[in-house]
Amino acid sequence: MTEPTRCPAVLIAAPASGQGKTTVACALARLHTRQGRRVRVFKCGPDFLDPYWLALASGAPVHQLDLWMTGEDDCARRLEAAAQEADLIIVEGVMGLFDGQPSAADLAQRFGLPVLAVIDAGSMAGTFGALAWGLQHYRDGLRFAGVLANRVASDSHALMLQDSLREPDHWLGALMRSSVMTLPERHLGLVMSDELGDAMQRLDAAADALAATPLGQMSRDDLQAWAVPFKAPDLPGFPAGALEGRTVAVARDAAFCFIYAANLDCLRELGAQLVFFSPLADAALPECDALWLPGGYPELHLEALAANRAMKDSLAAHVRAGKPVWAECGGMMALFEELHTVDGQRHPMWGLLPGSVSMQKRLAALGPQQLGLDGGTLRGHTFHYSTCTTPLQPGTRTEAAPGRQLRGDGEALYVSGSVRASYFHAWFASSPEATARLFSAGPQP
Structure with a gap:
């Protein structure tokens, strides 16, 4: 039997929707892509719109992962295929980390993905640490990569947030509140990337901001702390030629x-x-x-x-x-x-x-x-x-x-x-x- 393929991977999650998961996932993908690494990104759940931004950031197609809709075997096959060609796999979660059936946490636990928590800290201080602690410890068996504060007001605010963590090593930095890197929304979700003339500029601004954080300064060697073994089962083929000639x-x-x-x-x-x-x-x-x-x-x-x-x-x-x-x-x-x-x-x-x-x-x-x-x-x-x-x-x-x-x-x-x-x-x-x-x-x- 062939050995599993190991590749650094991370699932970007949050305590709720609207915290900035997509912005952070895009920023991380864009940053490492600019540095010459091969990045493959997935979206947890049946989302159509986030993948447009994630594909633009990574320069590669983005597929959905859902333990029920796409199926566990399909998820395993796609992750293993990505691991064989990528330097980093990023999975953007859906809603809050534990929301939904199945949830992003279920996906992370099934495949051993480290969880990076993004928290909108714009209106909090010490509670930031409580949220980070809860996301890490609410369920046994989850790997935790750390926490990133989003929409932070100032450097002094960031210090308060950092000091609130029980485990200082989990601090991955802060992104300041900025309209320059905001991804616009409407009734069904994010505005599509190709509708905006400045889509890439927004992604580059987010990547530049992330580059100043501990998360953005992780090297190729640092990423190995997130290495995950991926191995897919043998799957039956599609009906041969069912639509051949059509x-x-x-x-x-x-x-x-x-x-x-x-x-x-x-x-x-x-x-x-x-x-x-x-x-x-x-x-x-x-x-x-x-x-x-x-x-x-x-x-x-x-x-x-x-x-x-x-x-x-x-x-x-x-x-x-x-x-x-x-x-x-x-x-x-x-x-x-x-x-x-x-x-x-x-x-x-x-x-x-x-x-x-x-x-x-x-x-x-x-x-x-x-x-x-x-x-x-x-x-x-x-x-x-x-x-x-x-x-x-x-x-x-x-x-x-x-x-x-x-x-x-x-x-x-x-x-x-x-x-x-x-x-x-x-x-x-x-x-x-x-x-x-x-x-x-x-x-x-």
């Missing part, structure tokens, strides 16, 4: 951008050829046998979508030809007849499904779910700020992830001819067989 068109632009890199890999491993297009800018679909409309922000591009009538006609022709369409969340929203904004304005959409979508001021649904389809069960999640009204009856509904409960009904799967649409975001590799059926299924009678 071309799948994938919408990809500012309006349709919630795409797991692993989902693209899954389609390719099934044999599909992928072609990309922009519903905002292109006049027609590329030549294809099937279509994927992923989630995103159609609500931010209503005028452009409505004005592109040529694309609407091309999509309608695809559906009339009986070619498969898989539309999830934002992709499904665009298929309805109208979208109603929170201020009551009505905007025409593509009209390929009867009904309308209404934006809400508050989150409408959130959580890990699974969808049973012909060929298997897809794991994934739901996260949206809109609701839909349609005469279509659900073909089926999602179920809660094991150990979780749904508030109300699961997400509907709507089937209309060759169109299958849902608010549900799927992780294709959780059932390659179901995925293959999704992109090769014809109209339902």
Whole structure:
């Protein structure tokens, strides 16, 4: 048997969301990448937006790790593959360290990842030490790398925070409050990096600030204190050639951008050829046998979508030809007849499904779910700020992830001819067989 591959790795966590995990993860990745090291970054949980920033910072694709949605074996395989080529692996946690089922702490404990705690210390002093102590000792068996104070007011404030630690060696420094390196947010999370002209400048500013801390001054040798052995089990292969000879068109632009890199890999491993297009800018679909409309922000591009009538006609022709369409969340929203904004304005959409979508001021649904389809069960999640009204009856509904409960009904799967649409975001590799059926299924009678 081959020996495990050892590589320095760290999981960046926090006591809650909004503490600055992504900023610190990006800063650390950018700093070591600038120093010529090969950095591979992962995101814990089903997040679409943080990976855009993490990929920009590291210069490499970013994949999700989730012990339920992506699966323990998949996590192990991706971590081992990264360890074989990287000098440092960074995993950004999700929410608070112990939040969720499974949590970032569960992932850290399963793979022996040292935990670096980021704490927003802007409005505290001695309590900083209590939080750090609690994060380290709340659960037995967690490796603790140390703690970094974020949004600190001054050098004297940083000294108070440092003095509050029971274990001084765990102090990894302080990042001062600064708008220069802040990553902007909106209703679904961070603004995408490619929407900002100064994205790299923000990352460099964060990396420069981190370089002045003990964390930022760790050398290649220092990083070996975080070394972790990674070993993946042998995994079964994908269904050979299940989508061989088929071309799948994938919408990809500012309006349709919630795409797991692993989902693209899954389609390719099934044999599909992928072609990309922009519903905002292109006049027609590329030549294809099937279509994927992923989630995103159609609500931010209503005028452009409505004005592109040529694309609407091309999509309608695809559906009339009986070619498969898989539309999830934002992709499904665009298929309805109208979208109603929170201020009551009505905007025409593509009209390929009867009904309308209404934006809400508050989150409408959130959580890990699974969808049973012909060929298997897809794991994934739901996260949206809109609701839909349609005469279509659900073909089926999602179920809660094991150990979780749904508030109300699961997400509907709507089937209309060759169109299958849902608010549900799927992780294709959780059932390659179901995925293959999704992109090769014809109209339902």
